Amino acid sequence: MSFSQEEKVATFDKIERNYFTQNFGSMSKMDLETLLFSEYIEHCIRNNLPFDDYSLSKQLGITQSRIRTLKERKELKYPYKGFDWKTSFAESVKTAKYDESDHYVKILIQDVNVLNEARHFIEEKGWYDECSLNKKLLRLPLDCFTEICVEDESLADVFSPKIKENIRSIAKSNSDVRSFLNDFTIEGLKNFLMSASKQAILSVISLLPFGGFAKTAFELLGKVMKGV
Numbered sequence: 001m002s003f004s005q006e007e008k009v010a011t012f013d014k015i016e017r018n019y020f021t022q023n024f025g026s027m028s029k030m031d032l033e034t035l036l037f038s039e040y041i042e043h044c045i046r047n048n049l050p051f052d053d054y055s056l057s058k059q060l061g062i063t064q065s066r067i068r069t070l071k072e073r074k075e076l077k078y079p080y081k082g083f084d085w086k087t088s089f090a091e092s093v094k095t096a097k098y099d100e101s102d103h104y105v106k107i108l109i110q111d112v113n114v115l116n117e118a119r120h121f122i123e124e125k126g127w128y129d130e131c132s133l134n135k136k137l138l139r140l141p142l143d144c145f146t147e148i149c150v151e152d153e154s155l156a157d158v159f160s161p162k163i164k165e166n167i168r169s170i171a172k173s174n175s176d177v178r179s180f181l182n183d184f185t186i187e188g189l190k191n192f193l194m195s196a197s198k199q200a201i202l203s204v205i206s207l208l209p210f211g212g213f214a215k216t217a218f219e220l221l222g223k224v225m226k227g228v
Helices: 005-019 029-046 053-060 064-077 085-095 112-124 142-150 161-171 186-193 198-205 212-226
Strands: 097-099 104-108 137-141
Touching: 005 029, 029 053, 029 064, 053 064, 064 112, 085 104, 085 112, 085 142, 085 212, 097 212, 104 142, 112 137, 112 142, 137 142, 142 186, 142 212, 161 198, 186 198, 198 212
Parallel strands: none
Antiparallel strands: 097 104, 104 137
């Protein structure tokens, strides 16, 4: 671990503000640790170094549970400017497992702050995810997954006349897709995803021209469902 001179100066400046302006000793040990941890993890992010719980635990010589606590405190006191939980959530879909029997997705989310934001979003909507012994695992139905990913999308663009016509075309040979034909809305999409077969879902989501993190999420979901 090698910090640049600029990083060292910036870190000391922050310590100076908390100790050398008639406030020596007023900063608690936990607050000082949170500040130093914040500088450390942002150094890792800037330099493309691993900052998962296990890697940081080995590097700093503390438990993974303490790393997760420090990550939460860091985000509360020194939020990372580049943090976008939905983008991180979408990228986590590559670890997902899809259960065709009940249309649930299980996603392993390494970043505790992404997991907290996702669970807060779900709770605000009046939904819930299922608890697991694995604290990093998020299990949620496809309609909830869709609400997280498609909330900011322009469905008018996604369900353009051309896309609707393409869906109607595949519906001629796939009866599961026919249920989607009369409701080209987010609710119609959610209902379709929760009732259709895996093949029908794959045939439809491969046509939808999502953008941003929704594009990433649904492309990865498609790969997961195909077993790629």
